[in-house]
Amino acid sequence: MKDSKISLLVLASLAMLLLAFVVLFVWGFSFYKQSIKQTMPATIVVKDSSSITSDIRDSLQKVYTSAINQLYAQLDSTQINSNAVAADMDQKLKEFYGLRDEINVLLQKNPSTTNLASAKIKISELQQRLDEWRNRYADVSAENKRLSELLKKMADPKANEGLNTSPDGSNPVIVNTEISKTAVDGITVTDMQVKAVMQLEDKEKETIEALQTDLLRISLNVRTNQSSSIGEELFVVLLQPDGKLMKQSDWETGIFQTKQGRKMYSYKLRFDTEAGQTKKMGFSMPAIRYQKGNYSMQVYHNGVLVAKMNKKLS
């Protein structure tokens, strides 16, 4: 009897111990589960690399679309107001469409990481151009106004005398167009050229590659139609593709006054001429590194733009 009591007690203790283990196990399990919940995100979405790429592409597409929209808006207003500078516009448009097509190709076909990276670069380039356009818009508008008035004036045959013509009819664009006759009278700029040259051991060779370019050689012909002139000055503004002024040296650059305000020039050409005599002038513009893109050159006389042209280096 006594033995059976003892064994009952042992059994009860064992049962209690087992229960304690079970309770401990349940508590431990629930604690573990909770801690997992805290450390892990609520949902884990496994994405493949192509969908990531697609997301990036979408965001780039958005940036691109907004840039395009802005550019279209800018273009519309610019085109309406600047029909007279269509040649320049066409070129800009060509570049713009080219850039847009390149981006489209990059985004639509095989959107690899490399393509997306280059698309990103091109979009930022597009945006940069947009900024440049915005900055130039004011100039273009003013110029357009002037050119419109010139068109009116061209109806008068007497007014045609001062108009310069480009040798090849396209580029350079010579714009001796100021309404004020005194400001431009007499000055005719022709044969304006910007040559990118690479210097070999004993000779120079023309190139269109920015990487190969050692210096830019600029040349132009100037003729005064009036009486002989002494100490005339032509101010040349040469802008890099990034819009910054190119300088030959600290001693050649300076500031001059235009109708639009003060401007810095890259080089000043000084000359004396006899009436009707054509003078050939030139200078070179060295740089440590030439950028790819469009170089814009403007020539001013007495504060008036008399000629301009672009040079593209690829």
Place this chain on the structure above:
Amino acid sequence: MDVNHIFFTNSGLPEWPLFKTVFLRYLKVAKMFRFYKTTSLASMLGLLFSGTTAFCQNSYVPQFKKSSLYAGIEVGSKGVKMTILEVAKNEQTTGTFNTVKDTSVNTDFISFTDKNFMNTVDAFAGLYVYAKKVYEIIPANIFTVISSGVVGQAEKDGKQSMVQALADSFRMLIKEPNRTVSLIDVTEEARLSHLGIVPANKRYVTFLIDIGSGNTKGGYFPNGNTKDLKLFQLSWGTKSVANGTEKRMTDDNSLANFKKQLYRVLEGTPDTEITYAVNVSGAYNMSDNIAFSGGIAWSVATLIHPEMIDNPVVPVTYDEVEKFSQRLYENYPAYNAAVIVSKLEDKSVNATAIATEVKRVQKVFDQKSLMAGTGLLLKIMRQFEGVYEKKQFYLVKNGQVGWISAYVDQNIRQ
């Protein structure tokens, strides 16, 4: 002239006040050398200098792969100037350098007072220590000179002993009794300035004129070599014109009277002297470019074309400077830093740097000094403003580094 001659009078008795002050300064600087070990040099220099100066920590980043630093310290009429140059080691023969630091301490040595003498000695020694300790330039690469303006004025005032005392005190302070302190003559200084400032492609067609505070000097190379310089000299500078004008003002200190008296001063001896000196130099026929350096050139360039803050040289026309001169008198507030910055058309320029530079100009020159300096500048420019041939005028802003860079280059070649 030896030390005894400086510190002892003819009667054999020492000139005690001067000896005492130099000796005390020696002790002070010697103490500071020890103090330097535990504190920054900037604070030491703050104690050392009583003149106006601005120092910053050595944030020098070498521009060349292999290069050495050189310093030129010059005692000029207005103060002590120091230029630190980084010279490319493999380019030493072509003189390729980068200006690392260019600073000055205004001490007005040519007034030859004891106080200014001591300030000049302090500044001279202080800048030497600065170059040696902060930039770690070896003594052999530090060139110390006294400019021709100082020597000339000392000769005029019979104060040559002060110049010698300055050199001796400096040697004593820096504990280098054998250090060379060269006295540069006016022709050599003008020649070196031309070589250091004017680029090689304009060397033989440019007439360089340095308008100083007490005199004006310059020249050009007429014979196609850099040995023969045709010297141009005037005994008038910005400060001497201003002083001459002030002397004539009597009781009326108004600006209108200053302008009237300035006109009279400039129409007097300076006019005759300028006309004569320009004619004798033959520079009109031989030069296409007339470049002006000196404090007034820097000031006028900064105020006329603030946008060109990064350009060490600014081309100007006679008309521009004439209009500037008129405006200085009629509307001086137009040259206030805030007004200049607000009128900048090119928004890409660094407006803060421009404002700082304009303020610097106004610290150095007040309205009257600017009027006096510009008046003298115009007087000289007028001689080259021909009807049939127009010269290109330049204002050189960093003229002070010119001669020292050429001096360093010349010494390296030797």
